Amino acid sequence: MLDKRINHPLHEKEGKEICFSEASLQKVxxxxxxxxxxxEKSALLPLLHIAQEEFEGYLSVDVMDYVAKILxxxxxxxYEVATFYSxxxxxxxxxxxxxxxxxxxxxxxxxxAMQAYLEKKLSVKEGExxxxxxxxxxxxxxxxxCGSAPVMQINTxxxxxxxxxxxxxxxxxxxxxxxxxxxxxSLWKEKFF
Amino acid sequence: MERKILLKHLDVPGIRTFGVxxxxxxxxxxxxxxxxxxxxxxxxxxxxSGLRGRGGAGFPAGMKWSFIDRKSNxxxxxxxxxxxxxxxxxxDRYLMEKIPHLLIEGMICSCYALGANTGYIYVRGxxxxxxGILNEAIREAYDHGFLGKNILGSNYxxxxxxxxxxxxxxxxxxxxxxxSLEGKRGNPRIxxxxxxxxxxxxxxxxxxxxxxxxxxxxxxxxxxxxxxRYGMGKSTGTKLISACGNIxxxxxxxxxxxxxxxxxxxxxxxxxxxxxxxxxxxxIAGGSSVPxxxxxxxxxxxxxxxxxxxYESLAEGGFVSGTMLxxxxxxxxxxxxxxVRNTWNLAxxxxxxxxxxxxxxxxxxxxxxxxxxxxxxxxxxxxxxDLLVSIASKIEGNTICPLGDAAAWPVASAIRHFxxxxxxxxxxxxxxxRNEIGKLENVES
Ligand SMILES: Cc1cc2nc3c(=O)[nH]c(=O)nc-3n(C[C@H](O)[C@H](O)[C@H](O)COP(=O)(O)O)c2cc1C
Ligand code: SF4
Ligand code: FES
Numbered sequence: 001m002l003d004k005r006i007n008h009p010l011h012e013k014e015g016k017e018i019c020f021s022e023a024s025l026q027k028v029x030x031x032x033x034x035x036x037x038x039x040e041k042s043a044l045l046p047l048l049h050i051a052q053e054e055f056e057g058y059l060s061v062d063v064m065d066y067v068a069k070i071l072x073x074x075x076x077x078x079y080e081v082a083t084f085y086s087x088x089x090x091x092x093x094x095x096x097x098x099x100x101x102x103x104x105x106x107x108x109x110x111x112x113a114m115q116a117y118l119e120k121k122l123s124v125k126e127g128e129x130x131x132x133x134x135x136x137x138x139x140x141x142x143x144x145x146c147g148s149a150p151v152m153q154i155n156t157x158x159x160x161x162x163x164x165x166x167x168x169x170x171x172x173x174x175x176x177x178x179x180x181x182x183x184x185x186s187l188w189k190e191k192f193f
Numbered sequence: 194m195e196r197k198i199l200l201k202h203l204d205v206p207g208i209r210t211f212g213v214x215x216x217x218x219x220x221x222x223x224x225x226x227x228x229x230x231x232x233x234x235x236x237x238x239x240x241x242s243g244l245r246g247r248g249g250a251g252f253p254a255g256m257k258w259s260f261i262d263r264k265s266n267x268x269x270x271x272x273x274x275x276x277x278x279x280x281x282x283x284x285d286r287y288l289m290e291k292i293p294h295l296l297i298e299g300m301i302c303s304c305y306a307l308g309a310n311t312g313y314i315y316v317r318g319x320x321x322x323x324x325g326i327l328n329e330a331i332r333e334a335y336d337h338g339f340l341g342k343n344i345l346g347s348n349y350x351x352x353x354x355x356x357x358x359x360x361x362x363x364x365x366x367x368x369x370x371x372x373s374l375e376g377k378r379g380n381p382r383i384x385x386x387x388x389x390x391x392x393x394x395x396x397x398x399x400x401x402x403x404x405x406x407x408x409x410x411x412x413x414x415x416x417x418x419x420x421x422r423y424g425m426g427k428s429t430g431t432k433l434i435s436a437c438g439n440i441x442x443x444x445x446x447x448x449x450x451x452x453x454x455x456x457x458x459x460x461x462x463x464x465x466x467x468x469x470x471x472x473x474x475x476x477i478a479g480g481s482s483v484p485x486x487x488x489x490x491x492x493x494x495x496x497x498x499x500x501x502x503x504y505e506s507l508a509e510g511g512f513v514s515g516t517m518l519x520x521x522x523x524x525x526x527x528x529x530x531x532x533v534r535n536t537w538n539l540a541x542x543x544x545x546x547x548x549x550x551x552x553x554x555x556x557x558x559x560x561x562x563x564x565x566x567x568x569x570x571x572x573x574x575x576x577x578x579d580l581l582v583s584i585a586s587k588i589e590g591n592t593i594c595p596l597g598d599a600a601a602w603p604v605a606s607a608i609r610h611f612x613x614x615x616x617x618x619x620x621x622x623x624x625x626x627r628n629e630i631g632k633l634e635n636v637e638s
Contacts, residue, residue, distance in 0.1 A: 084361065
């Protein structure tokens with residue numbers, strides 16, 4: 001079952017009104033217009049994707065309440081959806097979420113070893129975040145790329161035909177990039193981990 | 194036998210764009226349907242074609258369309274099911290990535306036939322870049338007057354929107370998909386009423402798979418009877434098969450239904466045989482939900498006939514010695530694969546994806562996962578094997594949606610055909626080294 005515990009971490013939001021950027025608000029409006037009048041709730045899943053991307057990579061209760069307000073629905077209607085779907089994160093995550101596929105077709109093509117390698121390399125278990133806040137490792141179900149197994153997805157990017165060397169390369173690159181651009185965005189995470 | 198309907202123009206450079214797609218004859222079916230045919234005539238052609246749903250169940254598309262409630266004066270909807278989460282299946286992604294306009298063209302004809310003025314494409318959340326490709330294709334179609342108001346001066350209006358899921362296999366089930374599209378948890382609805390009568394927002398709705406809809410353009414252009422000349426018997430047309438596992442050439446292939454399984458498996462044009470010169474052990478022919486078959490039964494039926502890639506031939510022998518064409522997710526296992534481990538893996542998948550509404554599915558999938566985990570890890574008992582069979586049989590047929598069956602069949606069929614392997618795991622757990630693969634200490638860095 002996909003049920004996840006709703007967690008309300010002590011983030012420092014007090015006094016700051018949560019609000020989408022101008023660009024996101026336009027997008028939100030456009031998305032809502034795709035559904036008939038009175039059926040705005042249909043926009044909930046896409047809106048949660050946007051919210052998650054904009055607000056630090058996960059859905060805090062405050063963020064969910066904000067989305068509820070936009071769609072004029074009860075907060076509980078947002079919580080019950082956010083807890084059901086595996087792509088919504090209710091806890092803070094690292095800058096990059098690594099989703100390694102663990103389902104049958106990948107597993108018989110070396111997927112299990114890739115997951116173990118990632119756990120070892122990052123010194124985390126499935127579901128955990130590295131101490132530098134850079135990577136969260138998640139084991140996920142079939143990503144629809146079984147023909148190029150083993151497979152992982154980082155953010156929206158698919159990485160296919162994985163080998164240990166390839167994983168080294170990918171992670172090195174992402175680490176290097178993150179070090180070069182220590183943006184505001186990654187700073188907040190250091191407060192958490 | 195190399196006749197293609199869907200991927201015919203795959204290799205034309207730039208086929209993803211409107212201009213190139215159009216130059217290969219794209220969108221002609223829309224002009225033809227809107228100018229020369231009534232909606233009912235389109236439905237008739239689809240009936241005549243014998244096209245069966247490509248999402249897994251294989252229900253005749255034309256018949257499904259004819260169930261749509263035409264008397265109610267509510268709006269009607271067409272939803273394209275692009276949730277594609279069945280393990281082993283990746284054909285819809287391929288089609289949408291390479292030739293997105295084929296889907297849009299098919300959807301326009303289909304919406305016209307159904308009298309729908311709005312269509313949604315429900316794409317699984319993991320395919321974010323596909324959403325970008327589809328949005329671009331849709332924008333091009335609007336720009337060229339194939340979507341929007343008064344299409345080609347016909348007075349027919351149609352909008353198509355892309356909608357993103359968020360990671361839930363169950364949302365591929367059509368009523369769960371509708372719930373999800375309404376902004377709710379993906380809990381399947383009890384049928385009847387069927388979506389054709391009470392679907393999205395309580396309105397008449399048809400849900401069809403990506404590949405099903407992509408075939409409609411051809412049927413409108415050439416007629417249902419021409420389509421029916423492809424394939425074999427009641428398995429008309431071609432089918433996209435996504436092949437994966439221990440084979441030389443994993444990938445997506447468009448085959449004419451009727452090709453022999455042996456040819457598909459060993460011909461270098463398709464799978465190209467088993468990787469590393471190993472022996473074939475087993476195949477799951479239609480996505481992880483269909484029964485697994487051992488090498489001898491996938492190549493030949495129990496009666497000794499050559500097994501063919503058709504709905505009928507794969508099903509021959511029922512669940513005793515047959516399987517299903519399903520979604521066309523063709524997963525191949527070589528001699529080294531551990532059936533027990535694979536069965537545990539899939540049981541875990543179904544447990545994880547159960548929506549939890551019905552107790553047989555919610556509890557049964559978890560129970561099967563636990564027992565299989567125990568056997569796989571060397572703590573199994575002899576009676577566990579029969580226990581699994583019994584749990585599977587109690588889930589099957591006793592649930593709201595077919596996910597329960599989909600969870601039961603892989604377990605039941607693995608034990609039916611590979612019972613000795615389960616027994617071996619119980620008696621001599623140390624002999625199978627496969628469960629060591631994922632352990633950290635065995636990973637060399
Ligand atoms: C658990 C479950 C998952 C399903 N997943 C998909 C899917 O990912 N894609 C799909 O097209 N059909 C899927 N189906 C089948 C749909 O319910 C439905 O039959 C199909 O979309 C109808 O389209 P078709 O008639 O064109 O095949 C699934 C069914 C079940 C029970
Ligand atoms: S069979 Fe399983 S997935 Fe389907 S409705 Fe029941 S609990 Fe949910
Ligand atoms: S099993 Fe890994 S992508 Fe399908």
